[in-house]
Every structure is written in structure tokens, then in C-alpha cells.
Amino acid sequence: MEGPRLPPSATSHESDDDKPDDPPSVWHRPTSSLPALPSLDLPPHHWRNHSLNLSPVPTTPFSSLPPPDSIPELETYVVQVPRDQVYWTPPxxxxxxxxxxxxxxxxxxxxxxxxxxxxxxxxxxxxxxxxxxxxxxxxxxFNPALPVFAVEKFSVKPSNFEVTLRADNPTSNMGVSYMMKKNGVVSLTYKDKSLGRGKFPRLSQVASGTDRIHVKLEGSTKNAAMPPRGSKLPVSLVLKIELKADYEAGPVKRNKELVVTCDVKVKGLLDAKKVEIVSENCESEFKN
Known part of the structure; x- marks a missing residue:
């Protein structure tokens, strides 16, 4: 096996063909620019004697090895970052x-x-x-308006009075139901003297509805100091109605207590078969 090639040395013998004027070839090893090579320790003697490796151990000194390849110079790389990427560090x-x-x-x-x-x-x-x-x-x-009542007819019987009323519901978006409230009363008086008492029948009205209702009052004119028969002077009567009014529009409900007071002037209350209404005026009022 051919051993490693030896570099030219200053101690080697010159060949016969060399000219005496040629300068000797000398090889300089830059030890300061190369890293230190790892030391190569030879195997121990006993291991060499019993090893199956029969190849001869090279005995060439490290100084005779060829120089290693030159170390490449460090290269510089330029990395370009896109402008739309902003790297922000919190303050x-x-x-x-x-x-x-x-x-x-x-x-x-x-x-x-x-x-x-x-x-x-x-x-x-x-x-x-x-x-x-x-x-x-x-x-x-949904604000209920006061209902409007008016006396349209008045008649006298031996033991009772009959009154016909017109009821108007001016509330345009709510229906209403009238009924007698607890301890309520419909009364007819003359100079603060009671002539008759009765009950108001239940009445239901639609929004902006108009209805007529008849009220019957039990009583007579015998117990009251009435004008003498044949008098043509009108008699002033007061009709008072206490009611409970329930207004409703879908889920919206409003409960009111209502008092209606009517001042009625009539003629022929005692003599005529048909009583004439001279004037009437009804006022309504919510109590709550």
C-alpha cells in the first residue's frame, strides 16, 4: 500500500537533474490561522498484539501530512422584511x-x-x-275619556219612575263596561228629598260607541213637598248615578270609579200623563 505523499523538505536529497542554482523548496505551515488538530493516540501495545486488525499502523508523523483545505470566508446574508409587517414592542x-x-x-x-x-x-x-x-x-x-250621559225621556208611574239615558263612550281606542259598584246607588231627589232609588243595569260599549239604557227607580212623589197641582213652573230634579267603569284595550286595562250627576227640569210631573223635559245637564267625574 502506498503511503501518504510527503511534502518537499529542505533536508531531502537533491536529484542529479536539479540545478545547483535552484533555491530549495520550503513549505511553511500557517499555524496561527488553523485550529489545533485533535491528537491521535496510538492504541496500547496489548491491544495491538491481540487485535484482528492486521493492517500496519501508519507511522507517518503529523508534520508530513498535507495541509487541509483552506477555511472558507464568512459570508454575509441580507434579510429583507416586508414593509407591511410591523413588529411592535409594548411600552x-x-x-x-x-x-x-x-x-x-x-x-x-x-x-x-x-x-x-x-x-x-x-x-x-x-x-x-x-x-x-x-x-x-x-x-x-290609552287614557280613558269621561263618558257623556244625557236624559232623553222621563216618565212617572204610581210607584216608580222610569228614566231613559243615552251613554256615549268618547274613548276611541278602548272599550268600556259599566256596572254598579259596591254600595253604589242610583237616586232621584227633589230639594234634597229622596223620590226614588234603583239600580243601573250592566252596560258594555265599544270604543266610540253610543247606547241607550233604561233605569227604573222605585218610589213616588207622595212623601215630597211638590208644587201644587196645576202649577206650570218647572220642577228641578237631581239624578245621581255611582258606577264602576272598566276600560280595556287588549292587554291594557284601566279601572275607574265614575259618578254621574244630572240636573233635570221637567213640567207636568203631577198632572200630565207625559212629562216634558225642559232642560237637562249631566256631568261625569272620575273618582280615581
Missing amino acids: PEHAKFLEKRRNNPEKNKKSGCSKRLMWFFIILVLFGLTLGALILILHFV
Whole structure:
């Protein structure tokens, strides 16, 4: 096997063909520019004697090895970052703020509770304002108007009086039902003296409806100091009705207590078979 090629040395013998004037070939090894090579230790003697490796161990010194390849120079790379990519670093104030929050857990807990209470009160106030606005709208939109009553006919019988009334419901968006309220009464008086008492029959009206109703009052003129027979002077009577009015428009309901007072002037209350109504005026009033 051919051993490694030896470099030219200053101690080697010159050949006969070399000219005496040629300078000797000398090889210089730059030891300062190359890293130190790892030392190659020979195997121990006993291992060499019993090893199956029969190849001869090279005995060429390291100084006779050829020089290694030159170390490549370091290269410089230029990395271009697109302009639309912005790498942002948070300011140090954020780190200080987070550190304070981390160091004060109780304060953070109290701050969270106060924020929850604040939001609760804000939601409560908004809910109250919404509810108030809704009630106000319903109050103005579904606001019952006072009904209008009028006496159209009045007649006298031996033991009772009969009155025909016209009832108008001016509320355009709500129907109404009239009924006698508890302990309510329909009374007819003359100079604060009772002539008759009766009951108002139940009446239901649609929005903007008009109906006629007949009221019968038990009583007579015998117990009252009436004008003498044949007098042509009108007699002033007072008809008073106490009712309960229930207004309704879908889910919206309004309950009212109603008092109707009618001042009626009539002629022929005692003599004529047919009583003439000279004038009448009915006024309605809500009690609640």
C-alpha cells in the first residue's frame, strides 16, 4: 500500500537533474490561522498484539501530512422584511401596570366588585327609565275619556219612575263596561228629598260607541213637598248615578270609579200623563 505523499523538505536529497542554482523548496505551515488538530493516540501495545486488525499502523508523523483545505470566508446574508409587517414592542408602562395588578390581588378583587356594582346600577337605572317611558306612553295613548250621559225621556208611574239615558263612550281606542259598584246607588231627589232609588243595569260599549239604557227607580212623589197641582213652573230634579267603569284595550286595562250627576227640569210631573223635559245637564267625574 502506498503511503501518504510527503511534502518537499529542505533536508531531502537533491536529484542529479536539479540545478545547483535552484533555491530549495520550503513549505511553511500557517499555524496561527488553523485550529489545533485533535491528537491521535496510538492504541496500547496489548491491544495491538491481540487485535484482528492486521493492517500496519501508519507511522507517518503529523508534520508530513498535507495541509487541509483552506477555511472558507464568512459570508454575509441580507434579510429583507416586508414593509407591511410591523413588529411592535409594548411600552414598559404596560409591564409596570401588570406588575402592580399582580402584586395587589385584593385591590384587583375590590375593583372588580365595584365595577360589577356599577354595571348593576346602570342596568337597573336603564330598566327603570325604560319602564317609566313605557308606562308614560301607555298613559297618554290609552287614557280613558269621561263618558257623556244625557236624559232623553222621563216618565212617572204610581210607584216608580222610569228614566231613559243615552251613554256615549268618547274613548276611541278602548272599550268600556259599566256596572254598579259596591254600595253604589242610583237616586232621584227633589230639594234634597229622596223620590226614588234603583239600580243601573250592566252596560258594555265599544270604543266610540253610543247606547241607550233604561233605569227604573222605585218610589213616588207622595212623601215630597211638590208644587201644587196645576202649577206650570218647572220642577228641578237631581239624578245621581255611582258606577264602576272598566276600560280595556287588549292587554291594557284601566279601572275607574265614575259618578254621574244630572240636573233635570221637567213640567207636568203631577198632572200630565207625559212629562216634558225642559232642560237637562249631566256631568261625569272620575273618582280615581
